[in-house]
Amino acid sequence: MSIYQGNAEGFLRYVGPLTRNIVCNLSRSLKKGTSCQGILAAGTRCKKRTRLEAAHIKGQERPVIIATILEQFNVKDDEYKVDLREFETAFRKAHQNLDEVIKVMCKSCHTRYDNEHQITQGYPIVLEDEYGEEELVKLEKQEVKEVEKNINSNQRYKTQVLIKVQSKHPQIHNKNMSYSRISDANGLWNFDVNKKKFEDDFYFVFYDQQTLKTKVAKIPACTLNLVNNSTKVDAVRFYVKWEDGKLMERTIGDLSEFII
Numbered sequence: 647m648s649i650y651q652g653n654a655e656g657f658l659r660y661v662g663p664l665t666r667n668i669v670c671n672l673s674r675s676l677k678k679g680t681s682c683q684g685i686l687a688a689g690t691r692c693k694k695r696t697r698l699e700a701a702h703i704k705g706q707e708r709p710v711i712i713a714t715i716l717e718q719f720n721v722k723d724d725e726y727k728v729d730l731r732e733f734e735t736a737f738r739k740a741h742q743n744l745d746e747v748i749k750v751m752c753k754s755c756h757t758r759y760d761n762e763h764q765i766t767q768g769y770p771i772v773l774e775d776e777y778g779e780e781e782l783v784k785l786e787k788q789e790v791k792e793v794e795k796n797i798n799s800n801q802r803y804k805t806q807v808l809i810k811v812q813s814k815h816p817q818i819h820n821k822n823m824s825y826s827r828i829s830d831a832n833g834l835w836n837f838d839v840n841k842k843k844f845e846d847d848f849y850f851v852f853y854d855q856q857t858l859k860t861k862v863a864k865i866p867a868c869t870l871n872l873v874n875n876s877t878k879v880d881a882v883r884f885y886v887k888w889e890d891g892k893l894m895e896r897t898i899g900d901l902s903e904f905i906i
């Protein structure tokens with residue numbers, strides 16, 4: 647089950663693009679063999695064929711549909727707890743009779759339609775068909791697999807590294823250590839550790855996936871000076887890198903003396 651919890655703005659930020667994607671994919675079928683369904687001033691069909699958009703019909707605008715579904719997940723004030731699968735199902739259902747919800751229009755007909763019906767202009771859903779729907783579904787599935795593969799390989803490494811570390815240092819267990827590989831994003835080891843953990847001996851496990859080497863640093867109980875890190879938040883973030891043969895943390899400095 648995937649749950650979103652937060653305000654409406656945050657929900658739209660993450661789920662808004664998904665809803666546009668769904669409308670776009672559904673509307674491709676409408677677009678096939680048709681041209682702009684806009685009606686020109688003379689009363690004739692526009693029939694333009696390039697850069698067509700999916701236009702929601704008055705009363706069935708995307709924000710209206712989203713709001714109708716979202717309000718069912720309201721927990722208090724501006725807070726929502728949304729089962730994302732349920733939301734998606736309801737959103738798709740609202741587009742079941744697609745030709746009653748969507749018209750395919752060129753940009754100028756869409757703008758004119760929205761103006762005539764006092765619809766606030768929304769984020770455009772452009773129906774380009776350089777990729778077929780099947781191809782897009784395939785690419786989407788591939789992307790999911792790719793992410794899973796990466797997660798699995800990271801976890802596999804982590805498990806292997808920790809087994810090795812614990813065979814050498816049996817006093818290390820899940821609760822008194824933090825593991826990091828070098829981040830692809832910033833090239834550093836990043837650790838998030840609750841301050842309380844430093845009341846006992848604590849271990850940082852550094853894994854370098856390029857050289858396949860592991861280092862362990864032991865921070866004896868109550869020795870770490872967290873003055874520079876004295877935020878109100880319980881978790882402290884550590885950024886560590888190799889520099890001139892030393893293990894340097896951004897605010898604490900050299901951790902090399904702690905390596906065991």
Ligand SMILES: [Zn+2]
Nearest residue numbers: 682692752755
């Ligand atoms: Zn048109």
